[in-house]
Amino acid sequence: MRRLWIVILCVIVVTLTAFGASAAVTDVVVVGSGAAGLAAALEARQNGAEVILLExxxxxxxxxxVAGGGLCAAGVDLQLKAGITEDSPEVHARDMLTLGQYRNDPELVRTVTYNAKHAVDWIRANGVELEDEVVSYMTTYPRIYWCxxxxxxxxEGLAKACREAGVRIDLETRAVKLVQEDGAIVGVIARKANGDEVAYQAKKGVVLATGGFGENQDLFSEYAPELVGIRTNNPKGVATGDGIxxxxxxxxxxxxxxxxxxxPMGVAIGQxxxxxxxxxxxxxxxxLVNKKGQLFLKDEQDRDLAVAILAQPDHTGYLFFDGTVLQKVGEDSLARIRDGGAxxxxxxxxxAAKFGIDAQGLQDAAKKAGLKAPYYAIAIExxxxxxxxxxAINTLAQVLDEKGDIxxxxxAAGEVTGGIQGADQKNALIDCLVFGRIAGRNAAQGH
Structure with a gap:
C-alpha cells in the first residue's frame, strides 16, 4: 500500500511540474477550429470526453x-436522387489517386472515401444543411455537395453543435508547444492575446487541426524553395504551420x-x-509577358507555370490577349476579374502605362503573337x-514519428496532415471531416 501511494504521489508531482496548479485539465484538447478541428471536438464529446478547443x-x-463548402462523397442520398447510381467509394478512391498523381497514400485515401458518406450524413444529423444539387469537378461521376x-x-453549424454538446471553446488562444512526458503527448502550452501563457492538460489526447502553412515562408524555404514568395488566398494569420x-x-x-x-494565374480583385x-x-x-514585355514560359502545368511567374520581377506576370481571344474564351468567364477592376x-x-511594362517590348510581343488592338491585359500572381x-498519420489519425511509430x-486531421491529397487538392473538405471524426473518436477512447 505504501509503495502504491508513493507511485501516485510521483505521478501528481510530475503532472504539477509539467503544467502547474493553474492548468486547465480536460480529456481531449483540440487545436484549431476549421472543419477538421470542429469535427474532432464534436466527435470526441459525443464519445463521452470532456473537450477544450483552442483557436x-x-x-x-x-x-x-471562407472555403467553398464542397463535400465529396459517393452514395449520398442526393446523388442517388439525381440518378447517379454507378458511383462507389472505390471509384472515388481512384479519382483521388489520379488527381493526386499517385503521390498519396492509398490506405489513407480509402479511409476517406469509404467513410465519406457517413461523414456527410453525420454533419447533416448535427444541423448542417446541404444544397439539393450534386456537381462534378474532375471526377468520374458528380459527387460534390455544397453546404x-x-x-x-x-x-457555424458544427460550432453550434459543439457548443450545444458542451465543448469549451477558447478563442484568441494560440497553441505554441506540445507537452511530452515519457514519449507521450499529455497537453499543450498556449498563449493568450495579451501574451499570458496558459497550460492545458489532456488526459486522453491532443488533436492537431491547425491547417496548412501557406503563409509560412520559412517552411517554403526549407521544403519548396522554388515557391518562396508565393502568396496565399487563405485568411491572414491562419495558415502559418503552427501544428507542423x-x-x-x-x-x-x-x-x-x-x-x-x-x-498559377491568381488575380487580386481587392480587399x-x-x-x-x-x-x-x-x-x-x-x-504571358514580364515587365520587360518579354514572352516567357507558356505551360499548362500549374507548378511549372507558377515557378516561372515567381521568377519574374515582383513575382508577377501579365496575361496579354486581344478581342479574338476574348471572344473564344467568353466575356462571362472574366466577370469577377472585370468587376474587380483587374x-x-x-x-x-x-x-504598358497601366502596369509599368516596357512599351517597345510589349509591342514586339503583340507582333510575335499575332495579336491586334484593342488589347486586354491582366496582372497575374x-x-x-x-x-x-x-x-504523417495512420488510418487511426495517430501522428507518426520518423521511424513510423505512433x-x-x-x-491530427485536416490540412496539417500529409499523404492524403498527394500532388493536388481537388477533393473539397471531406477528408477534414472524416479524419477529424477519427481523430476525435480515438483521442476520446485514449488510443
Missing amino acids: KMPYIGGTTR KGRGFGLA LMAREVGAKLVDMELGRIV GAWTSAPVALLTEGGV LVQGSFEDV PYIHSTTGGL IPGLF
Missing part, C-alpha cells in the same frame, strides 16, 4: 470559414511538404480577395490555395 483567431472556422452558406455555414512546427519539435515525421494546390484567370486565355492565343483594355501603350503536405496521445 488562435478571434473567430471560429479557420480557412473553412448551405458554403464554408461559413459548415463552420509543434509536432516536428516532438519528433513527428513530415511528408509531401513540397506539394500543394497551386493556382484581400482572389480569383483566377481562365487557362483558356493562354490556350486560345494569349501570351481587366485593362486599350492600346499597347495604355496597357500565383497563390497557394492549400498545402497538401504535413504530419507518438502516443497525438492525433
Whole structure:
C-alpha cells in the first residue's frame, strides 16, 4: 500500500511540474477550429470526453470559414436522387489517386472515401444543411455537395453543435508547444492575446487541426524553395504551420511538404480577395509577358507555370490577349476579374502605362503573337490555395514519428496532415471531416 501511494504521489508531482496548479485539465484538447478541428471536438464529446478547443483567431472556422463548402462523397442520398447510381467509394478512391498523381497514400485515401458518406450524413444529423444539387469537378461521376452558406455555414453549424454538446471553446488562444512526458503527448502550452501563457492538460489526447502553412515562408524555404514568395488566398494569420512546427519539435515525421494546390494565374480583385484567370486565355492565343514585355514560359502545368511567374520581377506576370481571344474564351468567364477592376483594355501603350511594362517590348510581343488592338491585359500572381503536405498519420489519425511509430496521445486531421491529397487538392473538405471524426473518436477512447 505504501509503495502504491508513493507511485501516485510521483505521478501528481510530475503532472504539477509539467503544467502547474493553474492548468486547465480536460480529456481531449483540440487545436484549431476549421472543419477538421470542429469535427474532432464534436466527435470526441459525443464519445463521452470532456473537450477544450483552442483557436488562435478571434473567430471560429479557420480557412473553412471562407472555403467553398464542397463535400465529396459517393452514395449520398442526393446523388442517388439525381440518378447517379454507378458511383462507389472505390471509384472515388481512384479519382483521388489520379488527381493526386499517385503521390498519396492509398490506405489513407480509402479511409476517406469509404467513410465519406457517413461523414456527410453525420454533419447533416448535427444541423448542417446541404444544397439539393450534386456537381462534378474532375471526377468520374458528380459527387460534390455544397453546404448551405458554403464554408461559413459548415463552420457555424458544427460550432453550434459543439457548443450545444458542451465543448469549451477558447478563442484568441494560440497553441505554441506540445507537452511530452515519457514519449507521450499529455497537453499543450498556449498563449493568450495579451501574451499570458496558459497550460492545458489532456488526459486522453491532443488533436492537431491547425491547417496548412501557406503563409509560412520559412517552411517554403526549407521544403519548396522554388515557391518562396508565393502568396496565399487563405485568411491572414491562419495558415502559418503552427501544428507542423509543434509536432516536428516532438519528433513527428513530415511528408509531401513540397506539394500543394497551386493556382498559377491568381488575380487580386481587392480587399484581400482572389480569383483566377481562365487557362483558356493562354490556350486560345494569349501570351504571358514580364515587365520587360518579354514572352516567357507558356505551360499548362500549374507548378511549372507558377515557378516561372515567381521568377519574374515582383513575382508577377501579365496575361496579354486581344478581342479574338476574348471572344473564344467568353466575356462571362472574366466577370469577377472585370468587376474587380483587374481587366485593362486599350492600346499597347495604355496597357504598358497601366502596369509599368516596357512599351517597345510589349509591342514586339503583340507582333510575335499575332495579336491586334484593342488589347486586354491582366496582372497575374500565383497563390497557394492549400498545402497538401504535413504530419504523417495512420488510418487511426495517430501522428507518426520518423521511424513510423505512433507518438502516443497525438492525433491530427485536416490540412496539417500529409499523404492524403498527394500532388493536388481537388477533393473539397471531406477528408477534414472524416479524419477529424477519427481523430476525435480515438483521442476520446485514449488510443
